[in-house]
Amino acid sequence: xxxxxxxxxxxxxxxxxxxxxKLDLTLQDCINFALGNNEQLKIKQLDKEIxxxxxxxxISMGLPQANVTAGLNYNFEPQRSLIDISTFDPSVPAGTExxxxxxxxxxxxxGLSVDQLLFDGSYFVGLxxxxxxxxxxxxxxxxxxxxxxxxxSKAYYNALIAEEQLSLLERNISRLDTLLRETDQMYQxxxxxxxxxxxxxxxxxxxxxxxxxxxxxxxxxxKLLKFQMxxxxxxxxxxxxxxxEVNVEVPLVPTEAFNYNQRIExxxxxxxxxxAYLDMKNNKVQYLPKLYARLGxxxxxAASSSxxxxxxxxxxxxxxxxxxxxxxxxxGFLKSNKIQQNRLQxxxxxxxxxxVKKSIDLEIEQSQISLSSQLExxxxxxxxxxxxxxxxxxxxxxxxxxxxxxxxxINADASLKEAQTNYLNSLYQAIxxxxxxxxxxxxxxxx
Numbered sequence: 001x002x003x004x005x006x007x008x009x010x011x012x013x014x015x016x017x018x019x020x021x022k023l024d025l026t027l028q029d030c031i032n033f034a035l036g037n038n039e040q041l042k043i044k045q046l047d048k049e050i051x052x053x054x055x056x057x058x059i060s061m062g063l064p065q066a067n068v069t070a071g072l073n074y075n076f077e078p079q080r081s082l083i084d085i086s087t088f089d090p091s092v093p094a095g096t097e098x099x100x101x102x103x104x105x106x107x108x109x110x111g112l113s114v115d116q117l118l119f120d121g122s123y124f125v126g127l128x129x130x131x132x133x134x135x136x137x138x139x140x141x142x143x144x145x146x147x148x149x150x151x152x153s154k155a156y157y158n159a160l161i162a163e164e165q166l167s168l169l170e171r172n173i174s175r176l177d178t179l180l181r182e183t184d185q186m187y188q189x190x191x192x193x194x195x196x197x198x199x200x201x202x203x204x205x206x207x208x209x210x211x212x213x214x215x216x217x218x219x220x221x222x223k224l225l226k227f228q229m230x231x232x233x234x235x236x237x238x239x240x241x242x243x244x245e246v247n248v249e250v251p252l253v254p255t256e257a258f259n260y261n262q263r264i265e266x267x268x269x270x271x272x273x274x275x276a277y278l279d280m281k282n283n284k285v286q287y288l289p290k291l292y293a294r295l296g297x298x299x300x301x302a303a304s305s306s307x308x309x310x311x312x313x314x315x316x317x318x319x320x321x322x323x324x325x326x327x328x329x330x331x332g333f334l335k336s337n338k339i340q341q342n343r344l345q346x347x348x349x350x351x352x353x354x355x356v357k358k359s360i361d362l363e364i365e366q367s368q369i370s371l372s373s374q375l376e377x378x379x380x381x382x383x384x385x386x387x388x389x390x391x392x393x394x395x396x397x398x399x400x401x402x403x404x405x406x407x408x409x410i411n412a413d414a415s416l417k418e419a420q421t422n423y424l425n426s427l428y429q430a431i432x433x434x435x436x437x438x439x440x441x442x443x444x445x446x447x
Contacts, residue, residue, distance in 0.1 A: 022236040027156045030229055031445075034152045035145060037230035044137075044144040051130075051137035058130040062117050069298075070110045072309065078103040104302035106309050111298030118293050118323070121285025129278040136271045143264045148228070149445040153435050155225040156239065157246070161428045162214070162221040164243050168420045169211045176204045176413065179396065183406065196406035203410055207417075248378070248430045250371050251438055253364065262442030266356050273349045280342035286335045289327040296320045360440065367437035374430040381423040388412070388419035 025033075035041060080101040086094045117123060180200045186192035223233050231237075260266040297319040303309050328335075395412040398404025438444040 022238050024238045024240040026240050027153060030152050030156050030225065031149050033231060034148050034229040038148050038228070039230055041141075041144050041148055041230075044141040048134070048137045048141050051134040055127075055130040055134050058123075058126050061126075062123050065115045067113050068111070069113070070108075072108045073106065074306070075103050075105055075107065078105065105304050106306050107300070107302040108309050108315075109298060109300040110315075111296060113294065113296040116293045118291035119288075120290045121288045122282050122290075125278055125282040125285055129275060129282070132271060132274050132278060136268065136275065139264055139268050139271060143268065146264060146439065146445045150435060150439055151228045152225070153444075154432060155221070155228045156241075157428060157431045159218070159221040159225050160239055160241065160243050160246075161424050162218040163239065165421070165424055166211070166214045166218050168417075168424070169207065169214055172413070172417055172420075173204070173207050173211060176200060176207060179409065179413075180204055182400070191402070192406070199406060199410055203413065243427065246427075246431060248375065248427070248434055250368065250375070251434070251441060251443065253368055253441065258360070258364070260357055260360060263356075263360055263440075264442070266353065266360065269349055269353045269356060273346060273353070276342055276345045276349055280339055280346070283335050283338040283342060287328060289325050292324045292326075294320070294322050294324065363440045364437070367433065367440045371430065371433040371437050374426065374433045378423070378426040378430045381419070381426040385416075385419040385423045388416040392416045 078101045080099045082097045083100050084094070085096055085098045086092045180197070183192055183200055184197050187194055187197050222237065226233050226235060226237065261270070297317070299315040299317050301309060301314045301316065303311075303314060308314060392409070392412040392415070395404055395409045399406060399409045435444065
């Protein structure tokens with residue numbers, strides 16, 4: 001329900017919502033928006049609709065085809081023929097020729113014809129092929145949805161990481177600012193050297209520069225997310241999820257034989273194989289005759305004067321009904337060679353399917369190992385970050401009590417910042433590995 005409401009807000013159908021209002025988006029909200037607005041996905045959707053139109057076009061070829069024709073002609077130079085008039089008049093010497101025209105100066109015709117396919121093996125195979133092609137287009141659309149869901153998920157978490165990195169830098173700056181002011185006060189009181197103040201100020205200034213770069217990185221990461229979603233890059237958004245809510249774990253991997261149809265790539269190959277079989281079937285039915293029925297009815301007239309063309313009694317009706325058969329005899333082995341080509345295509349696709357199966361098995365295993373390794377690294381980095389925080393706290397207390405050095409505090413601060421960065425990098429790598437494993441298992445996005 002939340003995703004639907006957010007989408008209504010995005011398209012501007014909610015009352016009083018302006019185009020530039022900041023939108024609170026969860027990961028699912030972003031995916032839902034992308035599925036309706038990503039340009040590449042729109043192209044695939046149009047491919048689906050084109051395939052659907054192709055099915056309807058193929059069906060229409062088997063329906064009755066009716067045509068009406070009409071015409072009026074003025075024969076300004078009537079066609080003439082030479083005939084031997086001795087055939088009609090024995091008194092005339094044989095071989096005597098005379099020009100004769102059997103064409104009137106004016107003629108007209110009106111006709112209605114209806115053609116109906118009775119039998120054509122290619123037509124029925126074509127219907128199957130059109131539906132299978134539509135199925136392939138649907139699967140290509142689903143594959144695009146999976147790719148979009150993956151890209152949006154990675155971009156969303158990348159934006160969260162960038163936000164957290166910026167937040168950590170803000171806390172680091174605040175911590176160093178406090179340390180800088182305390183050290184300066186100690187210097188003013190004669191309990192610290194100016195060198196101590198300068199060391200901290202150098203780190204503080206460097207951190208401010210890094211903060212500025214991270215702020216730009218945060219903006220870029222958000223624009224990347226909006227780009228993947230197909231959203232206006234200037235639209236303000238707020239990511240309503242946090243890294244604390246992210247549950248990174250190894251998805252359940254089936255112990256029994258993997259169902260390769262869960263992977264859209266394998267399912268696409270199966271559909272391609274079906275298309276190759278249908279093409280082979282189409283070439284085989286080319287050996288069968290084709291039957292067509294035809295019904296025609298019309299009127300025609302001819303006159304020496306144009307005014308006579310519109311005299312109804314002069315229009316004579318005519319009609320015809322019949323069946324046409326086309327029987328193939330010999331085509332120079334064309335169909336035979338096409339069938340052989342189809343067999344090779346089927347074999348090629350089956351080899352591809354075998355290769356994809358092995359690739360999927362390897363991809364699942366690699367992704368599983370990668371995620372397990374990333375989770376171990378993440379746990380180590382989390383411990384390191386906690387230890388670095390503890391070391392910094394102790395170093396600062398020792399320095400404030402006069403039993404520790406300024407350099408020790410600065411080094412502890414640098415180690416803490418490095419540990420925080422390493423933890424965030426490990427967290428993003430773990431999240432990415434989890435997304436890739438889900439995609440490998442075919443569970444990342446289910447329509």
